[in-house]
Every structure is written in C-alpha cells, then in structure tokens.
Amino acid sequence: MGGLREVAAPFVVPGPSGVALRTRLGQLTDADAQVLRRVGAHLGALAGRDLKTRCRHALVHDAGAWAVRKRELTPLSSARWAGAITRATHDQWALARRGALAHIRSLEAGVRMITHRLSLPVGSRGAKKAPGGYRSRREWHAKARRLRVLEDRLTRERADWTAGRVHVVRGGKRLARMRHQLPAAQLTEPQWRARWEAARWFLRAEGESGKQYGNETIRISPDGEVSIRLPAPLKQWANAPHGRYVLTGRIRFAHRGAEWADRVAANRAVAYRIHHDTARGRWYLTASWQIPVARTLPLTAALAHGVIGVDTNADHLAAWRLDPQGNPMGSPRRFFYDLTGTTGHRDAQVRHALTRLLHWAKACGVKAIAVEDLDFTAEKTREKHGRKKRFRQMVSGMPTGRLRARLVSMADATGIAVIAVDPAYTSQWGAQHWQKPLTSTTRTTTRHDAASIAIGRRAQGCSVRRRAAPPRAHQSDVHGHRTAQAAPKALGREGTRRRLPGPRTRSVPPDAERTRATRTPNTVRDVRSERERVQDPLLLTD
Incomplete structure (x- = not known):
C-alpha cells in the first residue's frame, strides 16, 4: 500500500442553483427584427466601450470607478441597461482573468515537464507516473527550443498577470480568427460578417423582484407578450407608452412553463437574453432565475x-x-x-x-x-x-x-x-x-x-476487491457462512491481496494440529514389522 495515494471519501453532489429555459421568438415582422438589430448593435457598442474602460482600470478598479462607468452609460441607454452592461463587462473581465491564471499554470506544468525530460538520458524509459527521456537527439533539441519559447511566453503572461492586463475579444477569439480561414470554415465574407455582428450585440437584462413581471427592461407577461425598454437614442421606434416596443409574436416555454408563469405572476426576478442565430435566421429568448439549492x-x-x-x-x-x-x-x-x-x-x-x-x-x-x-x-x-x-x-x-x-x-x-x-x-x-x-x-x-x-x-463504502469464491464443500451452511467480500474495516482492503502458498482459500481443518502431532513420519522404519522378522528365544524352550 506504500505506493498508492489516499482515496477521498464519496459525497453527494449539491443540486443546481439556477434554471435556464430557451424558446424561439416566432412570428416576428421585419419591423420587429429591425428594432432588435438596432437595439443590439447600439448596446453592443456601449458594452465594447465599457469593456475597454474596465480593462484600462486593471487592478485599481473600485466601487467609485464602477459608479462612474454606469453614470457615463446611463444617458446613452437607461439606468437598468447601464447596470446590466457594467455587470456583464466586469464578469467578462473576471473570466478572462481566471483564464489567464489557468494558462499560466499550464505553461508552468509544461516547463517543468520538458525540464525533467531533458535532464534524463536520451532513450531512457519512464515510470508509471513520469515519462522518460526523449527518443532521439533530434527530438531532444526540438524540445530544448520549445522550452525557451514556453519560458518567454510564461514571462509575458506573468507580467500581464501582475499588471492586471487581460486579453478579451468581444464576439470570441475563435470567430475572429475564422475571418482568415473562410474557405476552411465553409463561409463567405457576408455570412461571417453577420455572425460576427450578431455575436457582439448586447440584448440581456437582469431581473428585479417587486417590479412588474420581474423585469423592467425586457418585460414578458404571463400570456407571452414581449416588450422591450428602448435606449434613449432609439425612442422614436417605440410603439407603446413609456418608450417601450412590443413585439408582434408571443412566446411560450414548453419546458417548466408553469413554473416560469407562476414566478412572473408573483413579480419575482427573471433575467432574459435575446440572441440571433444567423445560420437559421431565427431569434431566441432565454429566461433564467436563481433557485434555492435543495437540501442534500x-x-x-x-x-x-x-x-x-x-x-x-x-x-x-x-x-x-x-x-x-x-x-x-x-x-x-x-x-x-x-x-x-x-x-x-x-x-x-x-x-x-x-x-x-x-x-x-x-x-x-x-x-x-x-x-x-x-x-x-x-x-x-x-x-x-x-x-x-x-x-x-x-x-x-x-x-x-x-x-x-x-x-x-x-x-x-x-x-x-x-x-x-x-x-x-x-x-x-x-x-x-x-x-x-x-x-x-x-x-x-x-x-x-x-x-x-x-x-x-x-x-x-465497500472495498473494490472481490474475494475468491471458496471450494464447493465450503459454500453451504454446513461449514458455516463464508462471505465473498472483504470486511468494511479490513486492513488493506483496497489493495491487492498478498500471494501466500497453500490452498486457494488458505483454510485449515480444525484438527490439523492434532493430526500433525500424531502422524508418524514416512522416513521412520516400521518397528512392528522389524519385530515380526526376529524370533523370540522363549518360544524355543520346553
């Protein structure tokens, strides 16, 4: 058991802490789609500007700087839109920060592994938990060069981490790089441009308990009517009072729809997100809210x-x-x-x-x-x-x-x-x-x-090890019950059983010691047969 690591105890995984439902925004007119595009593009530009400001603040950002960011965005949108944008950009910066730390740890692991393998002789075999040396001198030199590349990259990443710099691409780095590989992605430039613009739109609003239907920015009634609070520069597109735009189509959640309707009717917070699938030409709406974690x-x-x-x-x-x-x-x-x-x-x-x-x-x-x-x-x-x-x-x-x-x-x-x-x-x-x-x-x-x-x-809580079945004569209750499993507290029950000589079950009859003590060895001469061959002299007298 010396080379085995300690096995952690099992545990019950806690339940989910939130719910997310998605449905399609159907029966939209061209005017509805045009308004959604204008609102998404306008708020997306504000989100990109705010993300740039947040990245510039780096590690010196505090509550005062957050209030300034929100105050600058409010005249161009609304107070609730500004709050949603600032929280979303801060979360995106924090996610990039965690990704940078994970990248640094990956680079450190790579540097340690290459350094270890370079220190071993070429062609040496590895062990179970660590690889051996490289196969040839050519591979050794290639890995030595790669080690220098990883060390330089690690130095830059550590400097960015210390300074609080992050590298973020709104819309996704993979989609941005796809612009240079359009034939491989089987996309034309207009198709890629549509996907890129849709990925950079911002159409999400956080819920607020106590407000009508749980959300003042994107409001959905229990019967499925969707209305959006337009930003200040786009108020001329409103078709409802208080600068709101009501979509033509109505939505319905096929999954957990009754739960969503009860929550909306009680004016409890529900967050919404609207996004556009350019490949299918469809609009979708996602509703989410927090739920108390069920008792484990x-x-x-x-x-x-x-x-x-x-x-x-x-x-x-x-x-x-x-x-x-x-x-x-x-x-x-x-x-x-x-x-x-x-x-x-x-x-x-x-x-x-x-x-x-x-x-x-x-x-x-x-x-x-x-x-x-x-x-x-x-x-x-x-x-x-x-x-x-x-x-x-x-x-x-x-x-x-x-x-x-x-x-x-x-x-x-x-x-x-x-x-x-x-x-x-x-x-x-x-x-x-x-x-x-x-x-x-x-x-x-x-x-x-x-x-x-x-x-x-x-x-x-049982041992993984399975004991071998006893012989047929010992499998009945005549000789007592024989369990086929290791005891819960048996020492070494998680390891491999030691190989001992003897019968398969290593069982000894209860009278074995007495039999060994009374048994005559085969190497001793039989005294009785020796006496029969010698004639008694008393029998020859009269």
Missing part, C-alpha cells in the same frame, strides 16, 4: 435502494446496477453518444445519453447514481504525453464537466442523487477483480463495465 440527501439514505455505477468514456457511458450490499445485478448497460460535429449536436448527444440513463435508473427504483470526480486539467498536456496524440484527443474530447453539470441538473428533476467518488484505480482494480468473474459464454464484460462496479462499490 444523506449518503446512507441515497444508497438505501442500491446504486448505479457509471464509468465515463470517450464514446459511451458504461453502467451497472448494484444492490445495497454491493453485488452487481443483471447485465451491464452502455449508453453511446457521438461527440463529432457541431456544438449543438454534441450537446444533444450527451443529453440523450443521460436521459436514457435516468429512465433506466427510475425504472429500476434506484435513487443514486455514482460517477467519477474527474479532472483532466493535468492529464491532457502536450508536454506530458508527447507523441500520444490520440490519447490526448480522447481525453480532451471527454465531456466530463459538461456531463456532470447536466447530469446533476437532470437528476435533480427526477429525485435521483448524484454521488461523486475518487477516480483513483477504478479501471485498474475493477478489471483485476471483476472483469473475469463476470464474463461468461453469453456475456462479455469489458474493462469499462468492471470499472462501473468499482465506482458503485466505492460510493457504497
């Missing part, structure tokens, strides 16, 4: 009806149901998904796989799903794995964060708890202890299926 179900209560262990892989979820004692029941299930294609297609694939998983859990009556608490931030670096490009692509493509967040949100609606466990050694020990015993002529158990059993047993 105790771990013992969640595991009262068993658990379903889920192993996350690059193309499927491997799941197996366990009873309350930790024994696998039935056959494993696999829920496949395809993560190629567009972002919407990938998200839909993950959502459909989780829906099938939750339907199966509900049909089984299980109240808990165990997943690994995965974090691949340090496992997908280019410098650590080097030539293993397919492995890095596989790890990078696994939707660990998105899958867990969506699973928690979807499971909360069905009353199923999500338990996160430490992912250490689940695949290795699961394959070692469970893959072969559960493989038969009619069922092929994969390594991922065995890992799902290890995940489920770890969530239940």
